[in-house]
Amino acid sequence: MQFLTLLPLALSTLGLVSASPIRREESPALTWHVSNFHVFHASNNFNYTFNIYGVGTANTPGFNTTCTGSNATTDLTSCDDPLIKSRILSEQYPLWNVRVEHEWIKDGDMEFYTYGEHNVTSATPQFTIPVTQEYGVA
Secondary structure, three states: OHHHHHHHHHHHHHHHHHOOHHHOOOOHHHEEEEEEEEEEEEOOEEEEEEEEEEOOOOOOOOEEEEEEEEOOOOOOEEOOOOOEEEEEEEOOOOEEEEEEEEEEEEOOOEEEEEEEEEEEEOOOOOEEEEEEEEEEEO
């Protein structure tokens, strides 16, 4: 009798183990590709420009846009595609912290946001940004 009582618990525990995030496959939409990254000195600030590409999936729209801005603000600045925003912060020379946000609406009323950031040097023209935060709002 105990076996029949414990069997559903054991099977549900096995189900939890197999659904563990350790075994999940990484989506190609969780890594963004940056190219032509340049930082330019302009008076007391630094201007930046880069191209960024994100792979689309069934749940996430892809994008390919150019971002430009300045470190004069810590706010995110809209890129050429207004659903993509970016900003850079000066770290200890020669490092820059590059942060990017991707926003989209699905099914007419669900808003989704993904963020990623990466530290690079101004001499790094190409790199990837891993998505580190994901959330949605109904």
